[in-house]
Amino acid sequence: MHSLPRLFALAALAAVSTLAAAQTKLTIATVNNSDMIIMQKLSPKFEQATGIKLDWVVLEENALRQKVTTDIATKGGSFDIITIGAYETPIWGKKGWLVPVDDLGADYDYADILEPVKNGLSSEGKLYAVPFYAESSFTFYRKDLFEKAGLKMPEQPNYDEIKTFADKLTDPKAGIYGICLRGKPGWGENMAYLTTLVNSNGGKWFDQKWQPQLTSPEWKQSLAFYVDLMKRDGPKGATANGHNENRALFATGKCAMWIDATSAAGYIFNPKDSQVADKTWFAKSPTGTFKGGSGWAWAWALGIPTSSKQSAEAKKFLKWATSKEYIVMVGESQGWVSAPPGTRKSTYANENYKKAAPFADVVLAAILAADPTKATRDPVPYTGVQFVAIPEFQGIGTTVGQSVAAALAGSQTVDQALATAQAAAERTMKQAGYIK
Amino acid sequence: MASQAVTPPLAGGGRAVRTLPLVGPSVGVLLVWMIVPLAMTLWFSLQRYNLLSPAEKVFSGLENYKFLLTDPSLFTAMGHTLQLVGAVLVLSVVLGTLFAILFDQDFYGQGVARLFVIAPFFVMPTVSALIWKNLLMHPENGLFAFITSSLGLGVIDWFTNYPLTAIIIVVAWQWVPFATLILLTAIQSLSGEQVEAARMDGAKPLSMFWFIILPHLLRPITVVVMIETIFLLTVFAEILVTTSGGPGDATTTLTYLIYLRALVEWDVGGASAGGVIAIVLANIVAFFLVRTVARNLDT
Numbered sequence: 001m002h003s004l005p006r007l008f009a010l011a012a013l014a015a016v017s018t019l020a021a022a023q024t025k026l027t028i029a030t031v032n033n034s035d036m037i038i039m040q041k042l043s044p045k046f047e048q049a050t051g052i053k054l055d056w057v058v059l060e061e062n063a064l065r066q067k068v069t070t071d072i073a074t075k076g077g078s079f080d081i082i083t084i085g086a087y088e089t090p091i092w093g094k095k096g097w098l099v100p101v102d103d104l105g106a107d108y109d110y111a112d113i114l115e116p117v118k119n120g121l122s123s124e125g126k127l128y129a130v131p132f133y134a135e136s137s138f139t140f141y142r143k144d145l146f147e148k149a150g151l152k153m154p155e156q157p158n159y160d161e162i163k164t165f166a167d168k169l170t171d172p173k174a175g176i177y178g179i180c181l182r183g184k185p186g187w188g189e190n191m192a193y194l195t196t197l198v199n200s201n202g203g204k205w206f207d208q209k210w211q212p213q214l215t216s217p218e219w220k221q222s223l224a225f226y227v228d229l230m231k232r233d234g235p236k237g238a239t240a241n242g243h244n245e246n247r248a249l250f251a252t253g254k255c256a257m258w259i260d261a262t263s264a265a266g267y268i269f270n271p272k273d274s275q276v277a278d279k280t281w282f283a284k285s286p287t288g289t290f291k292g293g294s295g296w297a298w299a300w301a302l303g304i305p306t307s308s309k310q311s312a313e314a315k316k317f318l319k320w321a322t323s324k325e326y327i328v329m330v331g332e333s334q335g336w337v338s339a340p341p342g343t344r345k346s347t348y349a350n351e352n353y354k355k356a357a358p359f360a361d362v363v364l365a366a367i368l369a370a371d372p373t374k375a376t377r378d379p380v381p382y383t384g385v386q387f388v389a390i391p392e393f394q395g396i397g398t399t400v401g402q403s404v405a406a407a408l409a410g411s412q413t414v415d416q417a418l419a420t421a422q423a424a425a426e427r428t429m430k431q432a433g434y435i436k
Numbered sequence: 437m438a439s440q441a442v443t444p445p446l447a448g449g450g451r452a453v454r455t456l457p458l459v460g461p462s463v464g465v466l467l468v469w470m471i472v473p474l475a476m477t478l479w480f481s482l483q484r485y486n487l488l489s490p491a492e493k494v495f496s497g498l499e500n501y502k503f504l505l506t507d508p509s510l511f512t513a514m515g516h517t518l519q520l521v522g523a524v525l526v527l528s529v530v531l532g533t534l535f536a537i538l539f540d541q542d543f544y545g546q547g548v549a550r551l552f553v554i555a556p557f558f559v560m561p562t563v564s565a566l567i568w569k570n571l572l573m574h575p576e577n578g579l580f581a582f583i584t585s586s587l588g589l590g591v592i593d594w595f596t597n598y599p600l601t602a603i604i605i606v607v608a609w610q611w612v613p614f615a616t617l618i619l620l621t622a623i624q625s626l627s628g629e630q631v632e633a634a635r636m637d638g639a640k641p642l643s644m645f646w647f648i649i650l651p652h653l654l655r656p657i658t659v660v661v662m663i664e665t666i667f668l669l670t671v672f673a674e675i676l677v678t679t680s681g682g683p684g685d686a687t688t689t690l691t692y693l694i695y696l697r698a699l700v701e702w703d704v705g706g707a708s709a710g711g712v713i714a715i716v717l718a719n720i721v722a723f724f725l726v727r728t729v730a731r732n733l734d735t
Contacts, residue, residue, distance in 0.1 A: 066699050073487040073702070091488070185682050236575040237593045239683050391488035395701030406684025409596040417684070424509075428701070431503060432486070 025053040026314055030083040031064050031300065034267070035133050035340050038330055039321055045329075046320050052313050061188070072097050077307035080314045084129055085188075086120040086299045086372075087387050087394075093128030099304040099311045100126045104319045112324065112344045114364075117299050120372055129303035130322040134342030135263035136295040136366035137196060137285050137386075144279045145169055145176065145256045156284045159200065159225065162257065166233035169256035178233030180255035181226070184242035185405040187397025192296055192386040193259065194404060196285065198222045199293030202377040205388050210381060210434040212425035214400065214418050224414045227407050239405045251275060259285060261298070262363040266337050269359065282359055284366065293375030295366045296386035299342070331356075342367050392432050399424045474715075481708035488702045500709035510710075512685055513693040514717065520604060520689060521668045527608040528664060529657055532615025537649065539616070540623045550620070557613035565677035568606045569595065599679050599686045606674050611667075615660045622656040623649065658729045665725060669718055690714050 030036045036058070043054050057079070059067060068082045072092065084092070092098050102110070110118070110127075117134045121127060139162075141153050149168055154161065166178030182193045195205070203218025213219065230238050235249060243260060247267060250258045251274035271277040285295035302321060304314045320326060324346050331339040336356035339347060341363060347353055348364045357363075375385040382388045387397065400421040407417035429435045484496035504510055539550050556564065572579050573594035581591040594602040626649065634648050672691050675681055681688035681696065688696070694714065698707030 069702065070487065070699075073490060185680055236591065237596055239596050240569070240574075240679075391486070391702070395696075395703070398696065398700045402680075402682045402684055402688075405682045406686070409683035411597075411686060412684055420684070427503070427507070431703075431706075 024051065024313075025055055026080040026310060026317060027055045027057065027078060028081040028083075028317070029057045029059065029064060029068050029079045031061050032058050033061075033300075034338070035263075036083065036300075038334055038338065039132070042326075042329060042333070046317060049320075050313075050316060052316065054317070062186075072305050072307065075307045077305070077309070079305060080308040080310050081317055082303055082305060083132070084301055084303050086117075086134075086297060086301070087188075087384070087389060089121045089129045089301055089303060090123040090383075090389055091391055092303075093123040093126065097306055098128040099306055099308070099314075100128060101130055101304065101315065101318060102127045104130070104315060108319055108323065109346075112346050114343060114345065114367060116297060116368060116371060117343060120297055120299055121301050129301035130318050131299045131301045131343040132322055133263060133340040134297075134299035134367055135261045136297060136342075136363070136370045137193070137260055138262050138295060138362060138366050139283045139285060140250060140258040140260070140265070140268060140280055141165075141283065142253075142256050142276060142279050143281045153281070153283050157286045159197075159286045159288050162259075162286045163225075163229055166229060166257060170233040175254055177235045177249075177255050179229060179257045179259075180235055180241070180246045180249050181230060181238070181259060182242055182246060183230065183234075183238035183405060183408050184240055184245070185398065185401035186242070187387060187394055187401060189242045189401065190404055190408075191397045191401045192298075194222065194226060195386040196294050196296050197226060197288075199375050199377075199385065200286065200288035200290055201225075202288070202290045204376040204378055204380050206380060206382060206429075208379060208381055210429055212396075212422055212429060214422040214425060219418055220414060223404065223407060223418060226404075227414060230408060231410075239409050250280075253279075261296075262359070262366055263341055265359040265363060266339075266341065266357065269357065270335075270337050282362055284362070290377040292371070292377075293385055295370045297367070297370035297372050297384075298386070390434075392428055392434075396425050396428050399428075477708045477711050477715075480704050481712050483705045483708075485704040486702055487704055496705065500705045501713075504706060504709050504713065509685055509688065509693065510690075510713070513688050513690045516600060516685075516687060517669065517689040517691070517717075519600060520607065520671065521665060523604045524608045524611055524668055525661055525664055527604070528611045528615040529660060531608075531612045532619050532660065533650075533653060533657070535612065535616040536619035536623050536653075537645070539620055554613045554617050556609055557611070557617070559610070561610065561671075561673040562677050564610055565606055565674040568602075568609070569678045573602055595679050596683060599683060603674055603678060603687055606678065607668065607671055611664055614664065618656050618660050619653055622653055626652050662725050662729055665721060669714075669721070690717070 030039070040056055040058065043056075046052070047054055057067070064083065065088075068079065068084065069088075070076070071078050072082070089098070093100075104110075113131060114134065117131045118127060121129045121131060139153075139157060143153075146153055146165075146169075151165055151168065153165070157165075162179065168178070169176065170178035182190045184190055198204070198219055201218045201222045203216060203222060204213055207213055235241065235254065241249070243264070246255070246258055246260060247264050249255050251268060253276050265282065268274050268280050269277050274280075287294045302318050304311050304318070308314055322343065324344060327339050327344065327347050328350075331350070331352060336350075336352045339353055339357075341347065341357075341360075348360055354360050370385055372383045372385050372389075382390060384393075387393055403412065403417040403421040403424075406412040406420075407414050412420070426435065481500055482495060482497060483493055484499065485493045535553055539546065539553060543549075559567075570577065573581075575581050575591050575593040575596075580594070585591050592598070630648060631644070634644055639647070670691055671689065672695065675687055675689065675692050676695075679687045681692045690710070691714070694707050694710040697703045697710055701707075
C-alpha cells in the first residue's frame with residue numbers, strides 16, 4: 001500500500017510542473033496535412049522571436065475533430081489553439097466557445113483576406129477563426145489523354161460532357177479510368193462531392209421546414225448518375241477512396257479526370273510528388289441545370305477556445321501563422337507552389353506564386369464564386385455549399401454517406417439507399433427537435 | 437485433480453484463516469471501479485444530451501431507449517456482432533486445433549515455424565487491418581488481386597462486395613494464433629503414456645484425435661472461447677480502418693454503432709443507451725458461457 005502516497009506526491013508534482021510551464025507554453029492541435037506540417041517545421045522561428053514555447057498535437061482529420069470537439073464541448077481547456085474547419089467555426093462561435101479574433105492589429109490587414117473565406121469563418125459579423133488555407137473544388141484532367149483522344153475540355157464543363165469524356169477515356173488495358181471521384185463514406189468525404197452534384201441538379205438537403213429532401217427526384221437523379229458513372233468509368237473499390245486515395249491514383253497517372261479540392265493542385269503540379277505534373281490541366285467544377293453550388297467552399301482555420309487561459313499569447317501565434325509574411329516565408333523556403341493557398345489577395349497578386357502555380361487564377365475564381373449562402377436553386381433555411389451548418393449535420397452526413405457508399409458498392413439500389421438515408425435523417429431531425 | 441488439492445474444511449464450515457480483511461480492499465476497489473462508470477452510463481442514458489448543444493441537457497426518461505429500440509439499425513448491428521463473433525470463434529477453434537496438432541509434430545525448423553504462426557497475434561489491430569486492406573485485399577494493388585488476375589480469374593473487391601466476410605478473415609487471422617498457442621501448450625501436456633497405450637491398443641490417427649486429443653483439449657477450448665468472446669464483442673479498430681462500418685451498414689456492429697452515436701453524432705444520451713444495451717447483451721452471453729465453462733471445468 002505504500003505506493004499510494006507516492007502516487008499522490010507524483011500527481012501533485014505533475015500538477016505543479018504543468019502550472020509552472022503554463023506561463024509560456026501554448027498547446028496547438030492541428031491536422032496532419034502537408035501545409036500544417038510545414039507550419040510545424042517553421043514554428044521554431046516563432047519560438048525564437050517571441051520566447052513562447054509551442055507544444056504540438058498533430059492528428060489525422062477525424063481524430064483531430066473528435067479530440068477538439070470533446071475538449072471544447074466539455075470546456076476541457078487542453079488546447080490553446082485549435083485547427084478547425086469552415087463547418088465548425090460559425091457554429092462554435094455562435095455558442096461562445098471561441099474567442100473572437102478581429103483584433104490582431106492593423107498590420108494584420110484583414111482587408112487582404114478573401115471575402116467569402118472570411119464570411120465562412122464568421123458568425124453574426126464577428127470573425128471567430130483566421131484562415132490558414134482555403135479551397136474550393138474543380139476538375140483536374142490529363143491534357144495528354146484528351147489530346148490523344150481528340151477531345152477538348154471546355155473551361156466550364158457540364159455533367160453530360162463529363163460523362164461523354166469519361167466513357168471515351170476509360171481504357172482498362174492501359175489502366176486508365178475515365179474519372180475518379182470520392183467514394184469513401186463521410187460527411188467530409190463522399191458527401192462533400194455528392195452535395196455539389198446535387199446542388200448542380202437543383203437539389204437540396206432540407207426544405208424551409210427542415211424536412212429532409214433525400215428522396216426528391218433531384219437526389220435520385222444525382223445518385224443514379226454518380227453510381228452509373230463510377231461503375232462504367234471509375235476505379236475498382238471506389239468506396240474506399242477518399243481525397244488522399246484519389247490524389248494518389250491521379251498522381252500515379254491512373255485517372256483521366258478528377259473532381260476534387262483545389263488545394264490538391266499544389267501536390268499534383270509538384271514534380272517531386274506527382275508523375276503527371278506536366279500533363280495535368282484544370283477546368284471549373286462541372287455544372288448541371290443550376291449553375292451555382294458546384295464548387296465547394298472549405299477552409300482550415302486557426303481558432304482559440306474560450307477555455308484557453310492564454311488567449312493573448314495564442315493570438316500572437318495566429319497572427320504569425322496566417323500573415324502575409326508567413327506565406328512569403330513558406331514560398332521562399334519551401335517553394336512557391338507549396339504556399340498556403342486560398343486565403344489572401346496578396347498571394348494571388350504575387351508574381352512568384354503565379355509563376356510557380358499556373359492554376360492560381362482558376363483557384364481564386366473558384367473560391368470567390370463559392371458562396372455558402374447561394375448554393376441551392378430553391379431557398380433553404382441553412383448555409384453551406386457542401387455541408388449544412390447545423391451541429392446535427394456531422395451525424396446525418398455520415399449516415400447518408402454510408403447509404404450512398406452502399407449504392408455505389410451495389411449492395412443497395414439507388415432508391416433503397418435514399419429511402420434508408422431519408423428515414424435516418426428524419427429520425428435525427430425529429431430527435432433534435434427541428435421537425436415537430 | 438480433486439484428490440490432491442483440497443484444503444480440509446474446519447468444523448463449523450469456516451476456513452482456517454479469515455480472508456475477508458485481506459480480500460476486502462481489493463474487492464471494494466474493483467466494485468467502485470465497476471460501479472462508478474456503470475452508474476454514469478445509466479445516468480447519461482436517461483438524459484437528452486448532445487455534446488454539441490450542452491445547454492439543452494434535460495432529463496428525458498426512457499426516450500433514448502425508445503429511440504434506439506425502434507431504430508432498425510440496432511438489430512442489424514446486433515446481428516452483425518453475433519455473426520462476427522460466431523464465425524471467428526468457429527474459425528479460430530477449428531484452425532487452432534489443426535495448427536496445434538500440426539505444430540506439435542517434429543519437423544525441421546519447428547521452432548521458427550511456431551514463432552511465425554503465433555506472430556499475427558502480436559501485430560496491432562490497426563496495423564493488421566491496414567495490411568489486409570492495402571496490401572492483400574486491395575482490388576488494384578493487393579496480392580490477392582494480383583494472384584487471381586494473373587490466373588485469369590478476375591478480381592474480388594473484398595471490402596466492397598464481401599465486407600463482413602473480409603473483416604471476419606482479418607479478425608480470425610489475428611485470433612487463430614491465440615487459439616493455436618493455448619491449444620498447442622495443452623497438447624504438449626498430454627501424457628505420452630496415454631498416447632502410447634492407445635497406440636498399443638491399435639488406435640488409428642483419426643480415432644486418436646477423436647477419443648484422446650479432442651477430449652483432452654475440451655477444457656482449453658472452452659477457455660479460448662470465453663476469452664475470445666470477451667475481446668471479439670469489442671472489435672472496433674479493424675472495422676474503422678477498413679470499411680468504416682459500410683458499405684451501407686454491412687459491417688456496423690454494436691460497438692461501431694455506439695461509436696457512431698457518441699463520436700460522430702455526439703449524442704451522449706443515445707450512445708449511453710446503446711452502451712447499456714451492449715452490457716445487457718454481453719451479460720446474457722457471459723451467463724451462458726460461464727455456466728457451460730463452469731460445468732466443463734468441474735469434471
